[in-house]
Amino acid sequence: MISATSPDTKWQKDYKLALENLEKQDLISSLYFIDIAMNSNDVPSLDVIGEDGKKFDYLPYYYLGIIYFKMGKYPLALSSFDLSEKFGFIKRRPDLFENLQKYRLFVNNKLILQVSDTPPQISKTEDKQIQARKKFLTDEYEETVPAQRDLANQLKGREERLLHAVRKELGLPNEPIGIYPWYFYYERAMKYIEENQWREAMLYLSESLLRKSAPKLNARRYGVWFKDYTPYLYLAYVAMELDNIAIAKEAFQISKSYAVADPSDPIYEKVKSGLK
Numbered sequence: 001m002i003s004a005t006s007p008d009t010k011w012q013k014d015y016k017l018a019l020e021n022l023e024k025q026d027l028i029s030s031l032y033f034i035d036i037a038m039n040s041n042d043v044p045s046l047d048v049i050g051e052d053g054k055k056f057d058y059l060p061y062y063y064l065g066i067i068y069f070k071m072g073k074y075p076l077a078l079s080s081f082d083l084s085e086k087f088g089f090i091k092r093r094p095d096l097f098e099n100l101q102k103y104r105l106f107v108n109n110k111l112i113l114q115v116s117d118t119p120p121q122i123s124k125t126e127d128k129q130i131q132a133r134k135k136f137l138t139d140e141y142e143e144t145v146p147a148q149r150d151l152a153n154q155l156k157g158r159e160e161r162l163l164h165a166v167r168k169e170l171g172l173p174n175e176p177i178g179i180y181p182w183y184f185y186y187e188r189a190m191k192y193i194e195e196n197q198w199r200e201a202m203l204y205l206s207e208s209l210l211r212k213s214a215p216k217l218n219a220r221r222y223g224v225w226f227k228d229y230t231p232y233l234y235l236a237y238v239a240m241e242l243d244n245i246a247i248a249k250e251a252f253q254i255s256k257s258y259a260v261a262d263p264s265d266p267i268y269e270k271v272k273s274g275l276k
Helices: 007-023 027-040 060-070 074-087 094-115 124-137 146-170 182-194 198-211 231-241 245-258 266-274
Strands: 045-049 055-058 216-221 225-229
Touching: 007 027, 007 055, 007 060, 027 060, 027 182, 060 074, 060 094, 074 094, 146 198, 146 231, 146 245, 182 198, 182 225, 182 231, 198 231, 231 245, 231 266, 245 266
Parallel strands: none
Antiparallel strands: 045 055, 216 225
């Protein structure tokens, strides 16, 4: 019998928790759990047999679109709905597909209002509430310490050259190719590192860096969850495992310049001794 915590079934539990939290309008928790589920399984399917023997439909992009819509992230919502339709499974559930079309119409209307020359008037009180919620829900509204911002500006050229080298090594364009926030790709990179899948880890680290280039202690993800963001250290580690010493050395030097990564971290020690 497969345990409830095995990798084969844990995504099912996380998916169901995402739907339960969505029903309760706890959007941050819902986003958190659906993101974890998709880290393990990002391919939709119908009539999945759960560990309890009951069937359920796995339609993560459809529900991700609803979550993003309710959070006011309309471009991400639209991309998620488009992906859900692209996989095709949603079309075999007419009621859900009709609902998807309605949501898409709502999203397009919201986007039209956002670019309208005469946007609707919003009261000052409501505007304050909207801005406060934006700050709470999104990483984009984090304040940057001036000294850290100046350092990022100084390193910008080196970071761009490093990322260009990484993307060239992977055979990818310099522009991001995914639709999700930085932490989605960073978490996946960590998962691939745990599994010693170095090339995949490098890919997802580069996608994360294209969205958020500066490392940060306690970087906000999912609104209320925090994690140290040290992508250059892990990029150095991954490149070292791939025997690409040039990328590893430059990534490690940039990581040391930011002084965010903990020198007592075993990965830090491994990279430092490996690049001597």
